[in-house]
Amino acid sequence: MKTRAAIIESKGGDLRVDEVDLAEPGPGEVRVQIEACGICRSDLHAIDGGESVRFPAVLGHEAAGLVEALGSDVAGLAEGDRVVLSWTPACGRCPPCRRGDVQLCQGLRMSTGGEGPLTWQGRGLDRFMALGAFSECVVVPARMAVPVGPHIPATHACLIGCAVMTGFGAATKTANVRWGESVAVVGCGGVGLSAIQGARIAGAARIIAIDPTEERRAAALQLGATDALDAPEAVQRVVEMTGGVDAAIECVGKSQTMLDAFNMVRPGGRAVVVGLASFADTLPIPPIMLLTEKSLTGSIYGSANPALDFPKLVALYGQGRLDLDALLSKTRPLDEVNEGIAEMREGKLTRVVLTF
Ligand SMILES: [Zn+2]
Numbered sequence: 001m002k003t004r005a006a007i008i009e010s011k012g013g014d015l016r017v018d019e020v021d022l023a024e025p026g027p028g029e030v031r032v033q034i035e036a037c038g039i040c041r042s043d044l045h046a047i048d049g050g051e052s053v054r055f056p057a058v059l060g061h062e063a064a065g066l067v068e069a070l071g072s073d074v075a076g077l078a079e080g081d082r083v084v085l086s087w088t089p090a091c092g093r094c095p096p097c098r099r100g101d102v103q104l105c106q107g108l109r110m111s112t113g114g115e116g117p118l119t120w121q122g123r124g125l126d127r128f129m130a131l132g133a134f135s136e137c138v139v140v141p142a143r144m145a146v147p148v149g150p151h152i153p154a155t156h157a158c159l160i161g162c163a164v165m166t167g168f169g170a171a172t173k174t175a176n177v178r179w180g181e182s183v184a185v186v187g188c189g190g191v192g193l194s195a196i197q198g199a200r201i202a203g204a205a206r207i208i209a210i211d212p213t214e215e216r217r218a219a220a221l222q223l224g225a226t227d228a229l230d231a232p233e234a235v236q237r238v239v240e241m242t243g244g245v246d247a248a249i250e251c252v253g254k255s256q257t258m259l260d261a262f263n264m265v266r267p268g269g270r271a272v273v274v275g276l277a278s279f280a281d282t283l284p285i286p287p288i289m290l291l292t293e294k295s296l297t298g299s300i301y302g303s304a305n306p307a308l309d310f311p312k313l314v315a316l317y318g319q320g321r322l323d324l325d326a327l328l329s330k331t332r333p334l335d336e337v338n339e340g341i342a343e344m345r346e347g348k349l350t351r352v353v354l355t356f
């Protein structure tokens with residue numbers, strides 16, 4: 001079938017919305033009519049050449065939509081179901097999947113290298129994170145389409161597919177924040193604000209948000225942070241305020257903020273790195289520091305099992321406990337994708353969501 005997608009032809013270029021060809025869903029696949037797709041920082045990173053994307057490509061990996069057609073051998077989904085797309089394939093067969101660490105599935109790919117159902121002018125298009133959801137329709141494995149019920153708007157549901165799961169899960173699953181604990185969140189974009197909400201819902205007594213941008217600190221306080229700090233001297237301030245937090249969650253992606261997170265946790269505390277560093281970055285930590293039994297761990301996709309965790313987040317939204325309105329700054333139609341990307345680059349908005 002013909003559909004329309006936003007194509008990026010080369011590093012740093014503008015996206016161009018054009019007609020593309022989409023194959024019918026094969027065995028175990030579904031076609032999803034995309035209703036909404038957030039513009040995530042990783043998409044900006046991919047445009048800048050910081051991800052393993054093969055151009056021409058279709059970006060977009062934070063999406064919700066309606067199941068429109070089923071291939072053979074698909075169970076548990078029906079036409080018309082609202083789904084949130086997951087970017088972990090959850091193959092169920094590799095060693096991490098079999099031991100329950102679905103977020104570490106060995107089938108996870110940032111790039112499909114032009115293989116797959118999407119072609120443009122006779123060439124295969126790469127689909128970022130194996131989704132390529134800046135497109136009116138996608139064909140994906142059914143396991144990557146998680147049904148979430150009709151009671152959440154697509155503009156909100158899509159956020160669960162990347163930023164919310166990543167941040168909320170980093171706090172509640174990777175850092176395992178427990179009631180009464182103190183938590184610092186470094187970087188208050190969509191992921192950091194979701195980590196703050198995870199810490200709040202887990203019962204953290206003190207949540208310190210750290211961000212250089214005033215708008216983001218204000219959003220953090222609105223979503224459950226008890227304190228908000230500008231970035232300079234944050235480590236010293238956090239230690240003065242708490243004696244070192246039980247857990248710190250880094251959502252920026254720079255080695256300095258990762259070090260800060262490590263340095264602001266108490267002896268025995270947990271530092272969790274969520275932000276995406278470049279391959280060249282290193283982290284200079286004196287090993288003697290490890291005698292304090294601090295832990296430093298990474299977190300991908302909030303250690304999520306999307307099939308189980310997406311519906312839980314939707315339930316928290318339905319109960320009014322998870323605020324998604326505050327994360328959704330603005331919507332724009334697909335044709336205004338370049339304007340949306342420019343707004344996300346300015347760094348003031350939490351999320352611009354494309355609608356279809
Ligand atoms: Zn993302």
Ligand SMILES: [Zn+2]
Binds near residue numbers: 091
């Ligand atoms: Zn797997």
